[in-house]
Amino acid sequence: DAAPGRAPLAQTRDRGGGTDLRCRGQGSRGGRRRGLTHLEHVTFCSADRERCPHCQGPADPLLLKLLRLAQLCTEYLLHSQEYLSAQLGGLEEALRAAQAQRDRLAEEVAQRAQEVKGLKEECRRRKKMISTQQMMLEARASYHQCQFCEKAFMNYSFLQGHMQRRHPEESQIAKTDKLQDEIEKLKEQLQLTKSQLEAEQQANMVRFSKECEQQKSKEEEILQSFHKWKEEEKAKLADEIEKVKDMFMKELKELSSRNSTLENQLLALQTSSMPKSNLGTLKDSHEFIEEKPQSTQDYHKMVKLLEKQVTPYLNVLLLTDCSCSFFVHL
Numbered sequence: 001d002a003a004p005g006r007a008p009l010a011q012t013r014d015r016g017g018g019t020d021l022r023c024r025g026q027g028s029r030g031g032r033r034r035g036l037t038h039l040e041h042v043t044f045c046s047a048d049r050e051r052c053p054h055c056q057g058p059a060d061p062l063l064l065k066l067l068r069l070a071q072l073c074t075e076y077l078l079h080s081q082e083y084l085s086a087q088l089g090g091l092e093e094a095l096r097a098a099q100a101q102r103d104r105l106a107e108e109v110a111q112r113a114q115e116v117k118g119l120k121e122e123c124r125r126r127k128k129m130i131s132t133q134q135m136m137l138e139a140r141a142s143y144h145q146c147q148f149c150e151k152a153f154m155n156y157s158f159l160q161g162h163m164q165r166r167h168p169e170e171s172q173i174a175k176t177d178k179l180q181d182e183i184e185k186l187k188e189q190l191q192l193t194k195s196q197l198e199a200e201q202q203a204n205m206v207r208f209s210k211e212c213e214q215q216k217s218k219e220e221e222i223l224q225s226f227h228k229w230k231e232e233e234k235a236k237l238a239d240e241i242e243k244v245k246d247m248f249m250k251e252l253k254e255l256s257s258r259n260s261t262l263e264n265q266l267l268a269l270q271t272s273s274m275p276k277s278n279l280g281t282l283k284d285s286h287e288f289i290e291e292k293p294q295s296t297q298d299y300h301k302m303v304k305l306l307e308k309q310v311t312p313y314l315n316v317l318l319l320t321d322c323s324c325s326f327f328v329h330l
Helices: 031-043 061-140 156-168 166-275 285-290 295-329
Strands: none
Touching: 031 061, 061 166, 156 166
8 A cells, every 4th residue: 555645556457358449439528438448448459460461460569669669658537537536535524624624613713702792891891880880889988889889898809709709700700811812723723714714725735736737748758759759650660661672673773774675686586487488487376476575574473573572561661650649559
């Protein structure tokens, strides 16, 4: 198992089954699903036993290696997509939980704010009453009058004891202060949680963008290497075709020269044999067939031989172009 926060190692799957490069219905949702199924089939298929549709020969090893490389790249992309989707789902779940906690804290803060508001009103009324009593006490310094009853005391400490014994509701002021402190603490905790969530969300977005950029750069490098390899293969094939073309042209020129020489020799023989008789020498039809020059037959044989030699190169070229077009489309 991979450590938390680290991507799991990608493991390749076994290849099996034949290749089916046909993909239909790409315009609808079902077509896209079939396209993904077709992509998975192409990624995990085995083309080792594939045959050329033209000559029924085995597939080119270079094309098999290229197909294997493309399959590994596609498998890595599918693995990366699955891992990023799982990570995104986990982060969204954590974000929803944090938002729910924030909503609960907000409701609790609103409830405490209502309580504080009521306590503030009570405190304001009490403070006004206390200030009035203090003014009265300052006016009459000889005794201390209770603000809730008619009793008076010579000492302020006695008045405080009387207030705690007979008027315990005054202790609500201390409770109000305590609640106020708790509300302040809750506000600070809510603000801290909010800042932590924002920082974590920002860090996740930055990390996700970096991973996307790295994935994009890897894809661009793979495409560049693929295009470079394709250009090199095209150049090699063009060079080989040019060499074969030059060889064929040379052989055709030699054959044409030989044919011209044989025709000239035949014409010379016919010219030299004409003065012997006005009627000429009678011969059977099979003798004319036997004396037919061999140059035409040699020419046709050479053309057939050249066609046999050119056909494999043309098949390889067509197969390479088709394969390159298919992988570029993928």
